[in-house]
Amino acid sequence: MKFKPLLYTAAAIGAIAAAVTFGLQDTPEQTSTVDTSAAQALLEGSMKKLIFHPAPKPAGTADFTTFDGDPLNLSQWQGKWTVVNFWATWCAPCRKEMPMLAELQTEYGGETFEVVTIATTRNPPQAMQAFFEEINVTNLPLHRDPGSALAREMAVLGLPVTVILNPDGQEIARLSGDADWASASAKAMIEALLASN
Structure with missing residues (x-):
């Protein structure tokens, strides 16, 4: 026939x-429609504050800078799962969680994953350096968003705020406040995301 x-x-x-x-x-x-239910199911303790969006959202497009003032954009991390943390030198919860984010970077940082830290609002460069030295963090970037353009575009209200971007550069989850990013729950969630694509 x-x-x-x-x-x-x-x-x-x-x-x-x-x-x-x-x-x-x-x-x-x-990639942009990865099922995140397995990662969500692994959240325990303070990581339960991490809210996964029903669908990926556009990330901010405003430029921020390196410590030395060179322009950066979140689009430069496309191709990786990226944990973006907004913080400030005057933020006590930021001081508590930054070493945990550093541990996450030590364990998973590489071709498919990276922790990107961005100091937003007024943070004198010397104070930023002192902040990292005091908490013994040496493996995270001292990026700056001095005019808060990126933070405002991404509706960062209060600090710290941490967002997870998928390899397409879209925001898939957000956590307001500090959390134990070095916990077994956080690491299992990251591993589930890395295994999903």
């Missing part, structure tokens, strides 16, 4: 579409 090839082609297209819909086939477009 001359309609058989057409029927098989239609069936194959339907099967591929179903596979993509249900996460059975890995495609480049799938």
Whole structure:
């Protein structure tokens, strides 16, 4: 029958579409629709404050700077899972959680994951350096958002605020306040995200 090839082609297209819909086939477009339910299920203790969005959201596009004033943009971390932490030198909870974020960077930082720290509002560079020296953090960046342009665009209200960006550069989750980012729960959640694409 001359309609058989057409029927098989239609069936194959339907099967591929179903596979993509249900996460059975890995495609480049799938990154932005990664199922985060496994990662969410691993949240315990203070990590329960991490809220996963029903769908990925655009991240901020405003530039911020390196410690020396060179321009940066969150788009430069596309291709990696990125934990972006907004902090300030005067923020006591930031002092508490920063070493935990440093531990996360030590354990997982590399080609597929990175912790990016951004001091927002007024933070004198010398005070930023002293802050990291006092808490013995040496592996996180001293990036600055002095005019709070990126923080305002991303609706950062209060500090610290930590967002997770997927490899497409979209925000998939947000945590307001401090949390134990070095906990078994946090690490299991990161591992689940890294394994999802």
